[in-house]
Amino acid sequence: xxxxxxxxxxxxxxxxxxxxxxxxxxxxxxxxxxxxxxxxxxxxxxxxxxxxxxxxxxxxxxxxxxxxxxxxxxxxxxxxxxxxxxxxxxxxxxxxxxxxxxxxxxxxxxxxxxxxxxxxxxxxxxxxxxxxxxxxxxxxxxxxxxxxxxxxxxxxxxxxxxxxxxxxxxxxxxxxxxxxxxxxxxxxxxxxxxxxxxxxxxxxxxxxxxxxxxxxxxxxxxxxxxxxxxxxxxxxxxxxxxxxxxxxxxxxxx
Amino acid sequence: xxxxxxxxxxxxxxxxxxxxxxxxxxxxxxxxxxxxxxxxxxxxxxxxxxxxxxxxxxxxxxxxxxxxxxxxxxxxxxxxxxxxxxxxxxxxxxxxxxxxxxxxxxxxxxxxxxxxxxxxxxxxxxxxxxxxxxxxxxxxxxxxxxxxxxxxxxxxxxxxxxxxxxxxxxxxxxxxxxxxxxxxxxxxxxxxxxxxxxxxxxxxxxxxxxxxxxxxxxxxxxxxxxxxxxxxxxxxxxxxxxxxxxxxxxxxxxxxxxxxxxxxx
Numbered sequence: 001x002x003x004x005x006x007x008x009x010x011x012x013x014x015x016x017x018x019x020x021x022x023x024x025x026x027x028x029x030x031x032x033x034x035x036x037x038x039x040x041x042x043x044x045x046x047x048x049x050x051x052x053x054x055x056x057x058x059x060x061x062x063x064x065x066x067x068x069x070x071x072x073x074x075x076x077x078x079x080x081x082x083x084x085x086x087x088x089x090x091x092x093x094x095x096x097x098x099x100x101x102x103x104x105x106x107x108x109x110x111x112x113x114x115x116x117x118x119x120x121x122x123x124x125x126x127x128x129x130x131x132x133x134x135x136x137x138x139x140x141x142x143x144x145x146x147x148x149x150x151x152x153x154x155x156x157x158x159x160x161x162x163x164x165x166x167x168x169x170x171x172x173x174x175x176x177x178x179x180x181x182x183x184x185x186x187x188x189x190x191x192x193x194x195x196x197x198x199x200x201x202x203x204x205x206x207x208x209x210x211x212x213x214x215x216x217x218x219x220x221x222x223x224x225x226x227x228x229x230x231x232x233x234x235x236x237x238x239x240x241x242x243x244x245x246x247x248x249x250x251x252x253x254x
Numbered sequence: 255x256x257x258x259x260x261x262x263x264x265x266x267x268x269x270x271x272x273x274x275x276x277x278x279x280x281x282x283x284x285x286x287x288x289x290x291x292x293x294x295x296x297x298x299x300x301x302x303x304x305x306x307x308x309x310x311x312x313x314x315x316x317x318x319x320x321x322x323x324x325x326x327x328x329x330x331x332x333x334x335x336x337x338x339x340x341x342x343x344x345x346x347x348x349x350x351x352x353x354x355x356x357x358x359x360x361x362x363x364x365x366x367x368x369x370x371x372x373x374x375x376x377x378x379x380x381x382x383x384x385x386x387x388x389x390x391x392x393x394x395x396x397x398x399x400x401x402x403x404x405x406x407x408x409x410x411x412x413x414x415x416x417x418x419x420x421x422x423x424x425x426x427x428x429x430x431x432x433x434x435x436x437x438x439x440x441x442x443x444x445x446x447x448x449x450x451x452x453x454x455x456x457x458x459x460x461x462x463x464x465x466x467x468x469x470x471x472x473x474x475x476x477x478x479x480x481x482x483x484x485x486x487x488x489x490x491x492x493x494x495x496x497x498x499x500x501x502x503x504x505x506x507x508x509x510x511x512x513x514x515x516x517x518x519x
Contacts, residue, residue, distance in 0.1 A: 127342035131356035132331040
């Protein structure tokens with residue numbers, strides 16, 4: 001029993017040590033701008049532009065659902081123009097960033113872990129080293145930077161799509177006029193609402209790409225290990241998104 | 255000159271190298287032979303700093319590899335061409351881009367020079383029309399030739415080959431052997447070739463060293479190895495299943511997997 005606890009404790013400390021080394025190596029690789037600079041633009045396109053359709057798809061249906069849900073919950077004592085308020089606030093501050101983050105944890109995080117994991121087990125990462133490249137500058141930094149920059153952009157588009165489909169659903173399916181919806185949207189609106197959602201998105205971009213890169217670069221073995229790294233990336237990223245969601249609420253909304 | 259000095263390396267309980275000592279002289283091609291999983295690739299990875307020794311060291315040009323800081327190690331790596339067992343080509347890049355990647359690290363090299371050197375290297379391995387193909391479109395032998403082109407395009411001082419003919423048919427193996435000889439003549443590089451293919455070892459090697467139980471069992475010229483009286487070396491070069499050599503159970507399939515897993519740590 002004692003041996004098992006000891007072994008787990010050692011494993012945990014080792015795990016933290018590996019993460020520490022990974023972070024230190026990644027930070028050091030920042031000085032190699034010539035390597036990560038051009039590749040960051042490539043990753044921004046891959047990670048950002050290619051992820052936009054799924055983010056817009058999710059936001060579109062979330063906007064419709066929110067508008068109908070709000071009208072269902074609001075009784076005759078609550079003015080219906082508040083549908084606009086609820087759609088705007090919820091999409092910008094919560095559902096836009098979180099649902100997009102969860103979708104991208106699956107799409108982007110899993111993709112990064114699978115790609116880097118495969119490169120690791122087929123010695124492509126070793127090959128990079130022998131060609132005098134720093135693999136952290138070549139593989140990790142571009143993906144992490146692309147995540148931090150592109151996630152807020154994707155979420156901004158998702159926010160716009162969610163509000164638009166919420167407006168469309170409200171004005172076509174509910175007894176709400178365009179003016180009423182817009183009035184509700186503007187009521188209690190602060191620019192901070194959008195900023196709050198975008199700050200959260202940037203932090204989601206950071207953790208999803210970092211987790212994907214760490215687990216991908218740590219992959220050893222073969223196809224099974226790559227599959228395991230991919231699955232763990234999705235699970236850990238989803239967990240971290242929810243933790244960060246609560247963290248930002250505590251830090252910025254109190 | 256490359257010198258392995260009393261090199262020790264273990265992966266958890268699996269001791270792979272136990273005092274491996276070998277000098278590779280300037281300009282020669284040293285072939286390291288030995289059973290699968292005896293640590294030949296592990297030894298080679300120490301030369302480029304992909305692994306750190308538990309004890310002992312590897313010296314390249316008088317520098318102890320494990321003591322180099324990253325910028326110095328990077329500098330050293332620019333002088334070494336490494337041909338991987340399974341080529342390790344970058345899946346997402348074309349053949350041209352694969353070969354050009356190492357050259358583009360050199361700030362002094364203009365793009366026109368990069369193009370010229372890539373084409374020259376691909377011509378040397380008889381793949382002049384493969385530039386725009388992706389690695390997945392090539393056969394195993396062609397991929398190995400591209401791996402070789404990627405290394406020789408750098409015009410390195412040292413060439414390291416990790417089982418260059420493993421998994422290839424005899425004719426393709428002979429072609430790879432010819433290319434190794436041709437690359438040596440063109441570059442004048444000091445080379446280490448890891449193999450357990452004796453025909454290949456006799457064709458490309460100046461000297462042959464056998465790695466057995468973590469140490470060098472015997473080192474000598476091709477003729478000396480062919481005429482050896484050492485029963486372990488004799489059994490290996492003749493490929494006899496019965497004899498004095500003990501193939502370590504710990505380095506069977508399970509042990510080998512553990513060693514490789516550790517090797518990539």
